[in-house]
Amino acid sequence: MQHSIETRDLIRTFKGQDKPVKALDKVSISIDEGEIFGLLGPNGAGKTTLIKILTTLLLPTSGEAHVGGFDVIKEPNKVRRVISLVSGGETPGYGILSTNENLWFFSQLYGLSSSAAKTKIKQLLTDLNFEEYAKTRMAKLSTGYKQRLNLARGLLNDPKILFLDEPTLGLDVLTSKNLRNYIVDWAKKERKGTVLLTTHYMAEADEMCDRVAIIDHGKILACDNPLTLKEKLKKNVIMRIEVSSMQADFSFMEKMEGIVGYSQTRSIQTDTTTLKVMVLDEKTFSMITSKLEEQKLKILSINKAEPTLEDVYISRVGRGFEDEEAGTSA
């Protein structure tokens, strides 16, 4: 069976200030037709670099990549005929044009006749539930509606393969949920399209994807369906501990045996830190609570947690996304 997307030993390096930076390091993935595949990783992990290569916006330093059966380096125009790209947080067109006008314009890039474009635009506006904004200038749309417009633009050409780069970035919970549902419906019910989604929202990947690849520093650390990835963690114990200070020092955990990894979320509002710790057994866990008490930290709550995709990430790299993005080490 031919894969919709396939990469082999893909490497991409960029010029760094002192030395070259490896954004992708021998990335090999295969995505089947009709699959919703998630690339999960913190900012700077290499997700967007991979999407740019697969959408012909960037050349790899070495390795191979095929999209829709076409080589992204040698046959970029054939690749472009079967794909579409929707990036979150982007301006979806020209501010001075209305929603309808923007969509008509982009439909022309894909060779739709004006009547076919009109029908398609009407259908997309209805499906995405924003017909009342058809004549509103894009500049006057809210972020949520701009992103609906962006998604509608991406679906104008009925792509076989849809690339979604952080599609719900900056959106409220309800709008994100609606867009996620629509994308899943589009991929599964309507036309069995392949979706490659990049996100750093764990729940989004968990909810939408048939399979996810966890990527960090350009390397694929794990790749499977979310359930299997989480199942593999069941042998570990995951606890959530809330302590009464934002300034607490948890560096002792780096040397402690039996700890698979941990992440911390600090709250300015409540002056608390929530630790998520993954340990090999309950005994290690009691050692952690003793250490916290030694530091005179008040433990506000302790809960046992079910494994999530974030825990899969923590188990592979020893820290959480937010720790990486905030520049703290764990």
Next chain:
Amino acid sequence: MLDELVRNLRVAYARLWVRIKGSNQEPEWIAADLLIPILTLSAYVYLYKMLNAPAEFSGFVIIGGTMIAFWVNVLWNMSSQFYWEKETGTLEMYLVAPISRMAILLGMALGGVVNTTLRAVVILVAGTIIFQVPLAVHEPFTALFTFILTIIALYALGMLFASLFMLYGREAWHTANLLQEPVYFLSGSYFPIRYLPDVVQLLASFIPLTFGLDGIRRVMIDGQGIADIWPNIVALVIFTIVLLPLARFALNYMENLGKKEGRLTLRWQ
């Protein structure tokens, strides 16, 4: 092959439509586009009148002011458009679409020509009436033909610049700034270039606008015909033959270089 051509012509038409729609939605912009050039050329006309220059100098200024509108459009709307598209994120949408990038540039150019021609005609008519410019057009088709050739050569230059702007962003922006005034001067927009030193005239011959302006002025003011200005026409044809393929080559080259270096969609460079 034919499908490909039709598809790209649709793209060019769509981009033309966006440009015309975008430029004409705000009446204040149109007023500014008309008033500012008229004010500038008024200053030159009054200066020449004060110096008791021959009446045809006013004609030089009016035609120069009209044609310079195209240069400004080429420099700031045509050349820098890909730069702006990159900054706003729409360039990415073009680059992932199965279209010729030249089709996009053609649409931008045609849109720019339509918009600027409408404004230029108003400037020309208003200037001619207000300052009572003595026109002596014996071969209107020669004037029109020279005008069309000038525009094609000028926008071909704009297409070439667009590819540079796409990759070099702000660096190219500075280059455009650097080019604006010297071209006003070298192309002889507001005075006859024959009064300039030979070396400067030689430099001016690298600018299509110089040949176009000189040809149009000689036909419209001096009453000359195609038999007199054929060298200008040949020069403009050569510019077009060289610049259009060069623009296509530069666009492909810059796109590939951008993809190699990772700068194609990199913003705020």
